[in-house]
Amino acid sequence: MSITETHRVEHLDAGPSFASTPALRIAVVDRDTGFGTVLRRRAESLGWQQRDLTQVPAIDALVSMRLHALVIDPTLLGPQWAETIEYLRGNLPEMAIVVTTAPSSVGQRVRGIRAGADDWITKPCHPEELIARIESIMRRRKPAQGLTREPILAGDLSIRADQFQAFCEGRSLDLTRREFELLHLLADNPGNVLEREEIYQRVWGFQMAHGDRSVDVFIRKLRQKIALFSPDWDYIHTHFGVGYRFSPELPVAEKPASIKTAPAKRKTAKAGKAAA
Amino acid sequence: MSITETHRVEHLDAGPSFASTPALRIAVVDRDTGFGTVLRRRAESLGWQQRDLTQVPAIDALVSMRLHALVIDPTLLGPQWAETIEYLRGNLPEMAIVVTTAPSSVGQRVRGIRAGADDWITKPCHPEELIARIESIMRRRKPAQGLTREPILAGDLSIRADQFQAFCEGRSLDLTRREFELLHLLADNPGNVLEREEIYQRVWGFQMAHGDRSVDVFIRKLRQKIALFSPDWDYIHTHFGVGYRFSPELPVAEKPASIKTAPAKRKTAKAGKAAA
DNA sequence: GGTGTTGTTAACAAGTCGTTCACACCTACT
DNA sequence: AGTAGGTGTGAACGACTTGTTAACAACACC
Incomplete structure (x- = not known):
C-alpha cells in the first residue's frame, strides 16, 4: 500500500496524526x-x-x-x-x-x-x-490552506513560513528558497539529528545520489548567512557521520569535559586560508 | 465557527451573476x-x-x-x-x-x-x-477563503471589490477582470509571499500547468498599469523561486549603491558584474 | 461579419540560484 | 601517530526562473 513514501515536508509540527475529519x-x-x-x-x-x-x-x-x-x-x-x-x-x-x-x-x-x-x-x-x-x-472546504505556517522562534531568529524567509530582529536574512526550506525543516525538529538522506529527501523531494554534497553546501550557506545577523548563537550542529541538528545554543567556554560532539573552535580554519 | 460571515464572496473563478453554476x-x-x-x-x-x-x-x-x-x-x-x-x-x-x-x-x-x-x-x-x-x-467549492469586500487602501491605490476596479486618486486604473482579481488577491494578503501555484489556483481556479507563465504576464500588466498612475511606489515584489508579495513601499532611490542587492558581502565581487 | 478587447501562449533576454568540483581541514579508527 | 573517509569552504559553470514583448486565439459588442 505504499503509494507514496514521500515524507511530506509539511505538517511537521504539532498536528495529531489522523488526517481524517477531526470531530464533527x-x-x-x-x-x-x-x-x-x-x-x-x-x-x-x-x-x-x-x-x-x-x-x-x-x-x-x-x-x-x-x-x-x-x-x-x-x-x-x-x-x-x-x-x-x-x-x-x-x-x-x-x-x-x-x-x-x-x-x-x-x-x-x-x-x-x-x-x-x-x-x-x-x-x-x-x-x-x-x-x-x-x-x-x-x-471540500479544507484543502485551500494546508500548511501550518506558524512562525518559529529560535535564539535570535524568527522563521516565518508565510514569508519563505527568516528574520533576525526584523531584518531579513535574505535566504533563497532552498536555504529557507532547509532551515525550516531543521528548525521544525529542534534538538533532533537529521540524517543527510532524510534532509535531502524532504527538502529536495527525491533520493540523494551517492556523493552529493548539496546538503553540506547549503548548511554552510545557512551558517554563513545566519552568522552575519546572529553571530552569538550556534544554531546548526554537525554530527559526524550522521547529519545535522538544529538547536540554538550560546557557545560555552572551553570545557575539557565537554564531549566530542561540540565542535569547539572551527574559526582556526579561516586563518590558514589566505594563502590560497 | 463557520457561521460568522453570512455574505459569501463569489469565488473569482468565472460566474457572471446567476447563482447557478456558470459554465463548467x-x-x-x-x-x-x-x-x-x-x-x-x-x-x-x-x-x-x-x-x-x-x-x-x-x-x-x-x-x-x-x-x-x-x-x-x-x-x-x-x-x-x-x-x-x-x-x-x-x-x-x-x-x-x-x-x-x-x-x-x-x-x-x-x-x-x-x-x-x-x-x-x-x-x-x-x-x-x-x-x-x-x-x-x-x-461547496467557494467558501474556502473569501477575500475582503472592503476597500483596500495601499499607497496611492484604493482597491474596491464592489467595483472590480482599483483607483488612484479617484481615477480608474482600467484593470481587466483577471488583472483586478490578481491585484485584489495580492493586496488582501499584504506582506505575505504568495506562491505562483496558489495565486493561479485562487485566481484562475485551476491547478497551474507546468510552464504556465500567465501569472508572470499578468503581474507585468499590473505593474505597468499601476506605474502609470502611481509611479512613486513599489507595490508588487518578486521573491525569486517562490512568488510575489504585495507591500506598498517607497523605493530607496537616494542610496547610491549600498543596500540594494546584497549588503556588505564580498559576494558582490562576482566576476564581470561590478564593472557595469 | 467586422472590430476591439481580453486572455493565452511562445520566444528571447537578463538574472539568479543550485550543483559540482577542487582542495583544506577534521574526525574516527587501526 | 597515521590514514581513510567525512566535512568545511570557495568558486565557476550551467540550468532554471523571471521580465518583457509580441503574435495568436477567444470572446463580446456593434
Whole structure:
C-alpha cells in the first residue's frame, strides 16, 4: 500500500496524526430513531457529536448548535420540503445538508439537490456510507490552506513560513528558497539529528545520489548567512557521520569535559586560508 | 465557527451573476459512449464543455484540461481503482470526482469516497441528477477563503471589490477582470509571499500547468498599469523561486549603491558584474 | 461579419540560484 | 601517530526562473 513514501515536508509540527475529519457536530432529523441510534454508535466512536431530533428546529436554534452537518428526511418537512431546504441552505451556507429518503424519483432528487442539499441518500443506508459522504462534503472546504505556517522562534531568529524567509530582529536574512526550506525543516525538529538522506529527501523531494554534497553546501550557506545577523548563537550542529541538528545554543567556554560532539573552535580554519 | 460571515464572496473563478453554476468543463471517462452522448445533450444546453474519454489521461494532460469535474467508471481503472482515485484527488484537489458504477457494495462506495471521490452514483443514472450533483459539489467549492469586500487602501491605490476596479486618486486604473482579481488577491494578503501555484489556483481556479507563465504576464500588466498612475511606489515584489508579495513601499532611490542587492558581502565581487 | 478587447501562449533576454568540483581541514579508527 | 573517509569552504559553470514583448486565439459588442 505504499503509494507514496514521500515524507511530506509539511505538517511537521504539532498536528495529531489522523488526517481524517477531526470531530464533527451533526444532527439527525428523522422519525425513525432507530437509524439515529445505529449511526450514533459509529459517529461517537469517531469522536463526533450527534444530536437526534424529530423535527427541524428554528434557524436560531440551528445556528446556536453550530452543526457541521444536518441529516434529514424530507418527509418530515411537509409539502414545502424543497423550500425548507433552500431556506436552510441560504441561512447556513457552511452546514452540510444530507437528505435521506425512501426510494425517490429523479425529479425529487434533482429538486432537493438544486435546492441546496449536498447529498441525497436512499434508505436503507449503511451508516458508514453516510459518514463517508459527510466527510467527503466536509473535505471540500479544507484543502485551500494546508500548511501550518506558524512562525518559529529560535535564539535570535524568527522563521516565518508565510514569508519563505527568516528574520533576525526584523531584518531579513535574505535566504533563497532552498536555504529557507532547509532551515525550516531543521528548525521544525529542534534538538533532533537529521540524517543527510532524510534532509535531502524532504527538502529536495527525491533520493540523494551517492556523493552529493548539496546538503553540506547549503548548511554552510545557512551558517554563513545566519552568522552575519546572529553571530552569538550556534544554531546548526554537525554530527559526524550522521547529519545535522538544529538547536540554538550560546557557545560555552572551553570545557575539557565537554564531549566530542561540540565542535569547539572551527574559526582556526579561516586563518590558514589566505594563502590560497 | 463557520457561521460568522453570512455574505459569501463569489469565488473569482468565472460566474457572471446567476447563482447557478456558470459554465463548467467536465470529462466523462467511460466505455459506454452512450451515456456520454446523453449527458452531452444536457450539458451543452447549459453551456458546459464536455469531453468524452475512454481512459484516464496522464496527470499533466488532465491538468491542462482544467476540468471542473471528472465523471468516471472505476471499472476502467482496474484493480487499483481506489488508489487511482486517491492519486487524482491528491494531484487535482479542486477537481470534482464523480464515480458512476453499476450496482456496488457499501464497502466499495465507502472506499471510493474515502479515497477522494466526491460522489458515487449508481447507473443507470439520469443525466439531470448527475448534473445537479456536480453543481452541488461545485457549490461547496467557494467558501474556502473569501477575500475582503472592503476597500483596500495601499499607497496611492484604493482597491474596491464592489467595483472590480482599483483607483488612484479617484481615477480608474482600467484593470481587466483577471488583472483586478490578481491585484485584489495580492493586496488582501499584504506582506505575505504568495506562491505562483496558489495565486493561479485562487485566481484562475485551476491547478497551474507546468510552464504556465500567465501569472508572470499578468503581474507585468499590473505593474505597468499601476506605474502609470502611481509611479512613486513599489507595490508588487518578486521573491525569486517562490512568488510575489504585495507591500506598498517607497523605493530607496537616494542610496547610491549600498543596500540594494546584497549588503556588505564580498559576494558582490562576482566576476564581470561590478564593472557595469 | 467586422472590430476591439481580453486572455493565452511562445520566444528571447537578463538574472539568479543550485550543483559540482577542487582542495583544506577534521574526525574516527587501526 | 597515521590514514581513510567525512566535512568545511570557495568558486565557476550551467540550468532554471523571471521580465518583457509580441503574435495568436477567444470572446463580446456593434
